[in-house]
Amino acid sequence: MKELLNELLKEDKAFIHIPYGNGLFDIYKSVVITWIVIGILFLLILFLTRDFKVHNISKRQAAVESFVMWIRGVTGGMLGDEGVRYQDYMAVVLIFIAASNMVGLFGVTPPTMDLTVTAGLSLMSIILVEGAGLRKKGLGKWFKGFAEPMPVIAPMNILELAIRPLSLCMRLFGNILGATVIMELIKHVVPIIFPALLSVYFDIFDGAIQAYVFVFLTSLYIKEAVE
Amino acid sequence: MLNISLLSVGCTIFNLLLLFFVAKKFLFGRVDAILVKRMEEVDQATSEADEAERQALSTKKEYEDKIASIDVEKENILADIKKQGYEEYERIIGDAKKKGEQIITEARHNAEVENERAKEVYAAQLTDMVIDAASKIAATKHSSEDDKKLYDKFIIEAGVNNE
Numbered sequence: 001m002k003e004l005l006n007e008l009l010k011e012d013k014a015f016i017h018i019p020y021g022n023g024l025f026d027i028y029k030s031v032v033i034t035w036i037v038i039g040i041l042f043l044l045i046l047f048l049t050r051d052f053k054v055h056n057i058s059k060r061q062a063a064v065e066s067f068v069m070w071i072r073g074v075t076g077g078m079l080g081d082e083g084v085r086y087q088d089y090m091a092v093v094l095i096f097i098a099a100s101n102m103v104g105l106f107g108v109t110p111p112t113m114d115l116t117v118t119a120g121l122s123l124m125s126i127i128l129v130e131g132a133g134l135r136k137k138g139l140g141k142w143f144k145g146f147a148e149p150m151p152v153i154a155p156m157n158i159l160e161l162a163i164r165p166l167s168l169c170m171r172l173f174g175n176i177l178g179a180t181v182i183m184e185l186i187k188h189v190v191p192i193i194f195p196a197l198l199s200v201y202f203d204i205f206d207g208a209i210q211a212y213v214f215v216f217l218t219s220l221y222i223k224e225a226v227e
Numbered sequence: 228m229l230n231i232s233l234l235s236v237g238c239t240i241f242n243l244l245l246l247f248f249v250a251k252k253f254l255f256g257r258v259d260a261i262l263v264k265r266m267e268e269v270d271q272a273t274s275e276a277d278e279a280e281r282q283a284l285s286t287k288k289e290y291e292d293k294i295a296s297i298d299v300e301k302e303n304i305l306a307d308i309k310k311q312g313y314e315e316y317e318r319i320i321g322d323a324k325k326k327g328e329q330i331i332t333e334a335r336h337n338a339e340v341e342n343e344r345a346k347e348v349y350a351a352q353l354t355d356m357v358i359d360a361a362s363k364i365a366a367t368k369h370s371s372e373d374d375k376k377l378y379d380k381f382i383i384e385a386g387v388n389n390e
Contacts (some may be wrong), residue, residue, distance in 0.1 A: 018234070025234040034239060038246050045250060049257040054264045061261075068258045088255050092247045116231050120239025 005181070030114030037099050037111065071095070078219035082226040083132060086219075093121065094215045101176060101207025104183070105199065110176050110207070118173040122165035125218040130161070133225030168217060175210045179203070356385055 014026040048064050057065070068091075075090035100112045111117045134142045146157040179202040187195045360381050 014232075026232045027238065028232055028235040031235045031238045031242070034242050038242050041246060042249055045254045049253050052257050052261050054261060054268065064254070065258055065261070068255065088251055089247055091255075092250045093243070095250070096243060096246055114235075116235040117239045119231060120236040121243065123236065124240055124243055 005184075028114060028116050029109070030111040030117050033103065033108060033111040034100060034117060037096070037103060041095065041099060075215060075219060078216055078223070080223045080227075082136070083219070083222045086128065086132060086222055089128065090215050090219055093125075093218070094211050097121065097172070097211035097214055098208050101210060102203055104180065104203040104207070110180065112172055112176045112210075113180050115169065115173050118169040119165075121172070121214070122168035125168055125214075125221070126161065126165040129164070129218065129221040129225050132222045136226040164221060168214060172210055172214050175206065179206050352388065356381070356388065 015029040015032045016027040018025045018027070048060060052061050071091045071094065072087050075094065076084050076087040079087055079090065097112060100117070101110050104110045112121075130142075133145065137145060147154045148157075183195065183199060183202050186198055360377075364377060
């Protein structure tokens with residue numbers, strides 16, 4: 001069992017090793033998997049949105065339209081009226097993380113199990129949050145925002161710039177890692193049937209929940225920033 | 228396990244942005260285009276329906292006005308016809324009255340003339356009888372008895388003649 005965990009946790013993540021910077025510029029396997037995920041999503045989008053019509057719509061079009069309406073409603077509801085312009089981005093993040101978490105169903109290691117991917121996602125999130133605040137308030141007000149509700153809090157507010165993406169990144173990474181480790185252990189103990197049932201929970205349900213939590217928190221930060 | 232590659236982070240961000248732009252262009256863009264088109268169509272249909280309703284209302288008003296004016300016209304015509312009828316009636320009645328009066332007058336006149344003539348005839352007869360009686364009296368010698376007989380005879384004759 002120890003070897004299994006070692007194999008899972010200490011494996012070499014590099015897909016393409018770049019002999020410069022001591023592995024700091026390696027292309028990881030997780031990134032390659034996100035390429036595949038994104039490629040599949042591209043194809044899916046292109047296939048699903050093919051020849052849309054205004055009248056006599058196909059079932060496919062009706063499904064896509066109601067899905068778009070629904071996911072916009074979900075993210076728009078979390079962002080509030082002020083931040084509603086970011087709903088499409090949040091919807092894309094939701095779809096991307098959910099899809100990434102669910103590749104475990106096909107026996108692939110989820111890319112979100114790698115800290116690199118979650119770090120990239122949370123970096124984008126904090127850039128979006130602060131960008132939204134800057135755009136809404138302007139530079140002066142944005143700077144003043146750090147001293148609110150009172151100047152004593154300012155160091156905390158500045159620390160939050162790092163804490164928020166770190167917590168987002170670690171939460172997603174830890175949850176998916178934990179789920180995968182538990183799944184591996186269960187597969188080791190009971191090899192048949194039982195893992196399939198739990199996989200439904202860990203890969204689909206937990207994956208969707210983690211994606212939702214990530215998007216929900218980012219939306220909350222944006223809402224807070226643009227208020 | 229916890230090591231991080233900056234290039235991989237950059238790749239992830241790039242991937243995410245790429246996915247976002249593709250989704251924005253194809254998924255959201257296409258759906259939005261359809262929704263906008265549909266909205267435009269609905270707006271157009273609504274405005275067309277409003278226009279049609281407005282036209283229908285104005286046409287209805289026009290016809291209502293026409294119907295109202297037709298009623299007035301009908302009343303006028305009826306009143307005219309009634310008036311004419313009354314006039315005709317009055318005229319006919321008047322004519323009839325006049326004619327009747329004329330007839331009555333004529334009849335009266337005729338009766339008078341007739342009467343006059345009868346009187347004349349009677350007077351002529353009476354004259355004849357008187358002359359006759361006078362001549363008879365003159366022709367016969369007469370006593371008081373004869374006179375009495377003669378008077379009786381005259382009266383009888385006159386009565387016979389008069390009958």
